[in-house]
Amino acid sequence: MELERPLRLEVIVGSVRTHRFAPVVADWFVERAGARDEFDTTVLDLADTSLPQDLSAGPEADAFAERIGRADAFVVVTSEYNHGYPAALKTALDTVKYEWRAKPIGFVAYGGMSGGLRSVEQLRQVVAELHMVSLREAVSFHQARKHFDPADGAANDAAERMLTQLAWWGDALRTQRAHVPYPG
Structure with a gap:
């Protein structure tokens, strides 16, 4: 049965810069999510x-929309550039509309002194407009390039709390979408 399968979790890596730190943070998070039976990550x-960039239709946008549509839940791994989130992430969010709706989203952020939290706060406004459910729990790495520690107890605890909430919301929203189409 479709509702008994693991939740399809898409971990979206938002930074596209050369020499980016994103893969380090994303790999750390994917390892934690992959250890959970609730998710197919x-x-x-x-x-x-x-x-x-012009948000036009085409094969790439169609394939992206289909992939987003198949997902049950999302986690965005984002950096913070100039107190905001990456432009590529904004383009991704704006490329599709209905495929995001009634799905939960969590955030893993990294950056300088703010640990990427300013980008997360901006993203919360955008995903609300997309009718997504933004999780309160988030993971943040301050001064990530200098001080990233995969064994950081606070980060690991935050990731586990976020994944537990993501599983709850993902299951609840997937079940509801299967019974009643989202009205938005």
């Missing part, structure tokens, strides 16, 4: 995704 790296 895949990575959607925007550096490997050619989406048109």
Whole structure:
């Protein structure tokens, strides 16, 4: 039965810059999500995704929309650039509309002193407009390039709490979408 399968979790890597730190943080998170039976976890790296900047339709946008539509839940791994999130991530969010709706999203952020939290706060506004459920729990790495520690107890605890909430919301929303189409 469709509702008994693991939740399809897409981990979206938002930074596309050369020499980015994103893969280090994404790998750390995917390892934690992959250890959970509730999820079938895949990575959607925007550096490997050619989406048109003008948001026009086409094969790339269609394939992206289909992939987003198949997912049950999302986690965005994002950096913070100039107090905001990466442009490639905004393009990805704007490329599709209905495929995001009534699905939960969590955030793993990294950056300088703010640990990427300013980018997360901006993203919460955008995903609300997309009718997504933004999880309160988030993971943040301050001064990530200098001080990233995969064994960081606070980060691991935050990731586990976020994944537990993501599983709850993912299951609840998937069940509801299967019974009643989202009205938005």
